[in-house]
Amino acid sequence: xxxxxxxxxxxxxxxxxxxxxxxxxxxxxxxxxxxxxxxxxxxxxxxxxxxxxxxxxxxxxxxxxxxxxxxxxxxxxxxxxxxxxxxxxxxxxxxxxxxxxxxxxxxxxxxxxxxxxxxxxxxxxxxxxxxxxxxxxxxxxxxxxxxxxxxxxxxxxxxxxxxxxxxxxxxxxxxxxxxxxxxxxxxxxxxxxxxxxxxxxxxxxxxxxxxxxxxxxxxxxxxxxxxxxxxxxxxxxxxxxxxxxxxxxxxxxxxxxxxxxxxxxxxxxxxxxxxxxxxxxxxxxxxxxxxxxxxxxxxxxxxxxxxxxxxxxxxxxxxxxxxxxxxxxxxxxxxxxxxxxxxxxxxxxxxxxxxxxxxxxxxxxxxxxxxxxxxxxxxxxxxxxxxxxxxxxxxxxxxxxxxxxxxxxxxxxxxxxxxxxxx
Amino acid sequence: xxxxxxxxxxxxxxxxxxxxxxxxxxxxxxxxxxxxxxxxxxxxxxxxxxxxxxxxxxxxxxxxxxxxxxxxxxxxxxxxxxxxxxxxxxxxxxxxxxxxxxxxxxxxxxxxxxxxxxxxxxxxxxxxxxxxxxxxxxxxxxxxxxxxxxxxxx
Numbered sequence: 001x002x003x004x005x006x007x008x009x010x011x012x013x014x015x016x017x018x019x020x021x022x023x024x025x026x027x028x029x030x031x032x033x034x035x036x037x038x039x040x041x042x043x044x045x046x047x048x049x050x051x052x053x054x055x056x057x058x059x060x061x062x063x064x065x066x067x068x069x070x071x072x073x074x075x076x077x078x079x080x081x082x083x084x085x086x087x088x089x090x091x092x093x094x095x096x097x098x099x100x101x102x103x104x105x106x107x108x109x110x111x112x113x114x115x116x117x118x119x120x121x122x123x124x125x126x127x128x129x130x131x132x133x134x135x136x137x138x139x140x141x142x143x144x145x146x147x148x149x150x151x152x153x154x155x156x157x158x159x160x161x162x163x164x165x166x167x168x169x170x171x172x173x174x175x176x177x178x179x180x181x182x183x184x185x186x187x188x189x190x191x192x193x194x195x196x197x198x199x200x201x202x203x204x205x206x207x208x209x210x211x212x213x214x215x216x217x218x219x220x221x222x223x224x225x226x227x228x229x230x231x232x233x234x235x236x237x238x239x240x241x242x243x244x245x246x247x248x249x250x251x252x253x254x255x256x257x258x259x260x261x262x263x264x265x266x267x268x269x270x271x272x273x274x275x276x277x278x279x280x281x282x283x284x285x286x287x288x289x290x291x292x293x294x295x296x297x298x299x300x301x302x303x304x305x306x307x308x309x310x311x312x313x314x315x316x317x318x319x320x321x322x323x324x325x326x327x328x329x330x331x332x333x334x335x336x337x338x339x340x341x342x343x344x345x346x347x348x349x350x351x352x353x354x355x356x357x358x359x360x361x362x363x364x365x366x367x368x369x370x371x372x373x374x375x376x377x378x379x380x381x382x383x384x385x386x387x388x389x390x391x392x393x394x395x396x397x398x399x400x401x402x403x404x405x406x407x408x409x410x411x412x413x414x415x416x417x418x419x420x421x422x423x
Numbered sequence: 424x425x426x427x428x429x430x431x432x433x434x435x436x437x438x439x440x441x442x443x444x445x446x447x448x449x450x451x452x453x454x455x456x457x458x459x460x461x462x463x464x465x466x467x468x469x470x471x472x473x474x475x476x477x478x479x480x481x482x483x484x485x486x487x488x489x490x491x492x493x494x495x496x497x498x499x500x501x502x503x504x505x506x507x508x509x510x511x512x513x514x515x516x517x518x519x520x521x522x523x524x525x526x527x528x529x530x531x532x533x534x535x536x537x538x539x540x541x542x543x544x545x546x547x548x549x550x551x552x553x554x555x556x557x558x559x560x561x562x563x564x565x566x567x568x569x570x571x572x573x574x575x576x577x
Contacts, residue, residue, distance in 0.1 A: 076441075088505035088544040121439075126489055127501075127545050129558050162439040167448040167487035170543055184440075184447030184473075186486040202441055245507040245548035252549050287506055317548070325510050333509040337543060343486075 002231055003255040004219040005212065005239060009099030015134055018141040021102035027147060029218035033110050034155045038069065041114040045217065047225035049237035054082060054173075054210030055285060055314045056391075057236075057303035066197040067115045067205050076118035078206040080182070081108055081214055083124045083131070084166050084173045087286035088337055089319035092241040093211035095253050097124070097131035100215075101138035105161065107214040109147060110221060112159050115207050120161045123178055126168055136163055170341035174390050175208045177343065188345045189390035212241055233259030234302040240313075242301065244270035246320030247277045253317070259305070263297030265318065278323040281406060285314020287334050288395025290402035291321075310402065326422035327407040328414055331400060332360040338396035349393035352383045356400065363411065366419035373411050377404055425468050429454055433472065443473045447483045451490045460491040488542075496531045496538040498576045501555040504541045507548035516552050519566035523573070536576070 008016050008024055016024060033041055046061025068074070081104070085093040097104060104122075112120045124132055139161055142148045150158045169187050171177035177187035179201050200206025216238050220228050229237045236258050242265050243253040249271030256265070262284065266272065273279050281291045284301065290311040292299070299305050306312050321330055339353035356379050359372045380401035383393040404411065413421055425433070436449040450469045455461055461469075461484055463477075470480040484490045502517055517528075520539060524532050531538040547553035550562035554569075561572050 085546050086543055089507050089548050090544070091546040091548050094546045125546065127542070127555060127560070129560070164439070164449075165452075167452060168489040168543075169487055181448065181487075182440075182445060183442070184444040184483060186482050243549065245551060246510050251551075283506075319506055319510070319548070321510070330506065330510065333504070333506050337505055341543065 001257070003239060004223075004231075005096060005103075005215050005241065006099065006255040008103065009095065015098070015100055016102060018102055018138065018145065021100075025222070026102055026218075027106055027145075029221040030106055030110055030113075030147060031153065033113055033221050034153055034157065038114045038116050041110070041217075041221060044220055044225050045114065048216075048220045048228040049225075049232075049235060050213065050216055050220065050228070051236050051303050052210055053212035053216075053240070053315070055087065055288070055312075057313065060209065060213055063197060063209070064111075064115050064207060066195065067207060068198060069116060073116070074204055077116060077204060078201045079108065079112040079115060079117035079120040080178065080201070080206060080208045081120070081122045081211055082173065082175070082178060082208050083122050083128070083211045084178060085125055085128075085211070086170045086173050087288065087315050088334070089245055089283065090243075090286045090315040090317045091245075092243055092253050092315060092317055094128060094131060095241065096211055096215050097128060098134060101131070101134040102142075103215055103218065104135060104211065105138045105142045106147070107217050108161060109142070109152070109159060110217050111207075111209065111214050112161075113152075113157055114217075115205075117159065117207065120159060121182060122161070122163045123172070123182065124163060124165050126166050132163065132165060139163065169343075170337075171343045171390075171392070174392065176390065178208060179206065186343070188343050191389070231257055232302070233257045234300055234304065236302040236304070240301070240316050242269070243317035244320060245317065246282070247274050247322045247325075248272065248320050249274055259300040259302045261297065262292060262299050262301055262306075262318075265301065266297065266320075270318070270320070273320070273322060276324075280321045280323050280325075280327070282321060283314075283319040283399055284311055285316050285318070287319070287337065288391070288398050289314035290398045291406055293406060310405075312398075324422070326364075326420055327403055327410045328360060328363050329420065329422065331403050332357065332364055334399050335360055335396060338392065342392060346389045346393075348383050348387050349389075349396075352379050353393060353396055355379065356396075363414040364420050364423075366414070366417075368411075368415040368418075370415055373404070373408075373415070376400060376411075380404070425454070425472055426457065429457055430472070433469075444475050444479070447473060447475065447480060448487060448490070451480075451484055451487075455491060460494050494531070494535075496535045498537050498557055500537055500539050500573075501542035501545075502539070503543070503545045503547070503551070503553045505544035505548075507544070508552040511551035513552040513564075516554070516564045516566065516569055519569060520573075523570070537573070 171187040176190040344350040380397040385394040436446040
């Protein structure tokens with residue numbers, strides 16, 4: 001089984017330095033790409049069916065195709081790697097950043113070339129200190145070798161790459177919030193259109209892609225779109241970094257074919273529940289996804305199939321709920337996070353999330369009232385996509401809406417018995 | 424007045440961006456590194472240097488949770504309170520730290536040794552519960568392990 005993204009990564013070992021990375025085939029894709037036109041690379045990426053791994057699954061080739069190209073494009077153009085991994089329960093990009101930093105740098109240079117970007121930034125989470133050290137070293141070595149800077153490998157193409165570390169806030173993972181943060185402002189979403197590909201950082205064309213998304217690009221250039229599609233079990237190309245946390249036998253990240261079933265991830269890789277715990281449900285891809293149950297174990301986890309059962313792939317890292325953990329308590333934890341991280345820009349999010357949080361707090365304390373389940377239900381409509389500026393609040397009500405559907409009896413018990421049955 | 428060292432580090436950041444104010448959050452972090460927190464005076468110093476108004480810079484400083492507008496202790500404990508750590512029993516670790524230090528979240532010990540702060544998901548969910556002390560990550564926490572860790576920070 002091909003594992004292009006993690007082939008060089010060995011647990012608890014230093015990552016390859018740039019010479020070792022080159023010997024393992026690194027920077028071959030860049031050399032090849034510089035003999036191709038940027039549009040040819042865009043076409044390869046489009047043909048490979050690579051979709052955004054940050055959670056939304058937008059086709060990468062289509063995003064790049066919307067960038068103004070050639071002489072008439074406003075300059076400078078920017079490419080940003082979104083490495084602000086803050087989705088609760090998600091730790092896949094950390095593996096790539098720490099485990100193979102040279103792959104990260106090569107993927108940025110290649111992708112920047114494909115959209116003719118002049119400047120690239122890595123927007124990195126504050127807490128990823130080890131990743132920061134390793135990526136900084138990889139950038140410096142890439143400059144020394146002529147992979148970055150003026151006239152890369154003697155070609156007409158030039159690129160500067162900078163590392164920016166965040167000062168915190170979940171909002172920075174949202175594309176527009178990230179742009180504001182980079183411009184030295186409060187992180188707040190923007191009205192769309194215009195989209196950032198035409199009007200992003202300082203009003204200039206800007207492409208923002210997730211770490212895992214871009215890490216695929218060198219492999220697509222090296223091996224071609226057909227190979228990339230053959231890695232997957234569904235229409236969406238490539239492999240996927242899946243992971244698991246919670247009370248399972250093995251937690252961790254595994255690179256598997258895109259479209260691996262939920263049951264395989266849970267049983268074969270996570271090894272099922274630890275002794276004494278029973279499975280109740282899971283969030284398939286971070287905090288802002290809908291619960292899935294045992295009846296969904298044969299769903300192929302890509303960007304299409306989970307939606308048919310009312311959920312979504314998200315970041316692909318599952319968070320498991322066991323029978324000794326209170327679903328209402330779990331919801332309270334999730335909604336407290338979203339309420340705290342709301343930037344307060346639009347009313348449904350600023351007012352709605354704390355309201356949800358207070359109701360759940362009351363239920364956990366044994367002070368819930370029967371009508372409050374309906375109020376929670378109403379919020380799943382009030383905060384949905386289209387009612388807010390960004391995806392934070394709609395994402396926040398995804399676990400809530402599905403919990404009300406699957407764990408309704410647990411909510412009712414809290415109210416009927418006027419206490420949390422798990423406490 | 425910004426110290427020479429502070430200016431030198433901020434200048435390095437300025438080279439990365441088109442506009443001066445883009446270095447705002449980095450400049451705040453740099454000054455905070457030397458002074459411990461961002462006082463009103465520090466805010467004035469940085470704002471003047473970046474051609475921003477103090478109010479503009481304060482809107483940035485108060486947005487990001489890793490910029491401190493109040494004094495903090497010599498060491499900052501950031502305990503992850505997100506969902507995987509919650510499932511894996513972070514509350515026991517938190518109440519142990521609170522008992523040991525005699526402070527609530529957001530407070531600093533009277534000897535100014537520690538400030539205890541909540542933090543969103545640290546991306547260490549496979550080894551939950553997790554926390555950071557200053558720049559160091561600690562995972563698979565238990566009350567005993569926390570005692571050993573905190574003893575090392577004087």
